[in-house]
Amino acid sequence: MEKIVLTLSNDQQQEFDLSFNLMDNSFVPKWISCLKEAKAKGYPISEPWAMYNLNKNLNPEFVKDELNRLIKAVDSVEPLFNVQLDSVKNQDMLNKIHAIFEVNHGKLDEWKTKALFKDKPKSFRQNLSEINQFVHACETINSGTKKIRVVYFDLPKYKKFTDDDYKLFTNKRNFGSLYHLYCDVGKNLESLIVDNDDHHEDVVPNIHYSADSVIYFSENSDEDVKEIEEKIQKYKTENEYYLHSQGYDINSTQLTTGKIEIAKLDTNMSNNEILDKIAGYNKIKSLDVV
Numbered sequence: 001m002e003k004i005v006l007t008l009s010n011d012q013q014q015e016f017d018l019s020f021n022l023m024d025n026s027f028v029p030k031w032i033s034c035l036k037e038a039k040a041k042g043y044p045i046s047e048p049w050a051m052y053n054l055n056k057n058l059n060p061e062f063v064k065d066e067l068n069r070l071i072k073a074v075d076s077v078e079p080l081f082n083v084q085l086d087s088v089k090n091q092d093m094l095n096k097i098h099a100i101f102e103v104n105h106g107k108l109d110e111w112k113t114k115a116l117f118k119d120k121p122k123s124f125r126q127n128l129s130e131i132n133q134f135v136h137a138c139e140t141i142n143s144g145t146k147k148i149r150v151v152y153f154d155l156p157k158y159k160k161f162t163d164d165d166y167k168l169f170t171n172k173r174n175f176g177s178l179y180h181l182y183c184d185v186g187k188n189l190e191s192l193i194v195d196n197d198d199h200h201e202d203v204v205p206n207i208h209y210s211a212d213s214v215i216y217f218s219e220n221s222d223e224d225v226k227e228i229e230e231k232i233q234k235y236k237t238e239n240e241y242y243l244h245s246q247g248y249d250i251n252s253t254q255l256t257t258g259k260i261e262i263a264k265l266d267t268n269m270s271n272n273e274i275l276d277k278i279a280g281y282n283k284i285k286s287l288d289v290v
Contacts, residue, residue: 002032004178004263005288006148006215008051008281016281018215018274020178020263027165027260031180032289034155034211039288043154047133048284050149052140054217054275057282060088060141067134071097073127077120080104080128088138098135098187101128107185107204108157129153132185143194146217146275149181150287157183157208161254169206169258171228175219176265176274181212190257193231203246205254213262213287217275232257 004020022028052058064085071081081100085093105111105128117125140147171190173179182188186204220228236243236250248255267274 002289003266005286005290006150007285007288008278009283009285010281014280015285016277019266020176020215021266022263023261025168025260027168027180028262030159030165031209031211031213031260031262034159034209035213035287035289038152038155038211041155043152045284045287046151046153047149049282050133050137050151050284051278051282052137052148053144053146054148055279055282058137058141060138063134063137063141064088067097067131067138070127070131070134074124074131077124078116081131085138088141091139091142094135094138098132101132101135102186104128105132105185108208110185139194144218148215148217148284149212150214150284151181151183151212152210155210155212157210159209160207161209163253165209165260166206166253166256168260169256170261171220171225171258172222173216173218173220174261174264175217175271176215176267177261178213178215178263178265179259179261180209181214181259182206183210183212184208188257189232189235189255190228193235203243203248205248206256207254214259215265217271217278229257 002022004022006018006020008016008018022032049057064087068084071084075081081097083093083097085097088094104114104116105125106114111117111125182191184204184207186202188205189203192203236255240250243250243255265274269277
């Protein structure tokens, strides 16, 4: 039976493998197909540094400085932001920065036909995209959630969830489990609620999937899940007109929140032993189907 192996590395050229047993559900083969496509086409992991709250590398000061550096780099080519982040805890400013990114980048591959990107250096779009990622890095640091994101930006995002896929979504997070990752450009319902975002362009629910995934090394309780789902239902009820204006009935399956659990960590180590081991690594080397 196939397994998933995540390989981490560090500056001393040491490696650490984490092995995962695949779940028995109808979405798993779809996700594996995406991962195999990314590997076959030689697409690199776009953010090999994306290990959040697991080591000392992505500390608040570094993440803030890197976001401000990227903003300055973009503004030097085209003045879009004209702001600097004073603190990773300034969620309102993070929301504003994300909204500027969202408006200018567009959904998924819209940027390819936008005049903004014509005759610009390749680094312009790359820096703009990374601004989005570092906004989310700030938010993750604030939440304290321990996780590893594995993303392939080069892989086209055109495959859509089916109604049967949405039935597999869960707002529960289990320690050591691998889930699909939101890959649309914008904010879905859960992000709008958590971020209290009044600056977003529009709601972009969970529509597309790809090889992108996230592994959690923390978990939420049943009470946490209940609270999240109550907030989501309240938001949908109070914003029914707005959601309808965006093309979504509040009972649409496309407004389903959460993620699909794809695989579970296979280890004899305790949770604390896993965390202590991961702390010695700072790079995602590979994610493979074996």
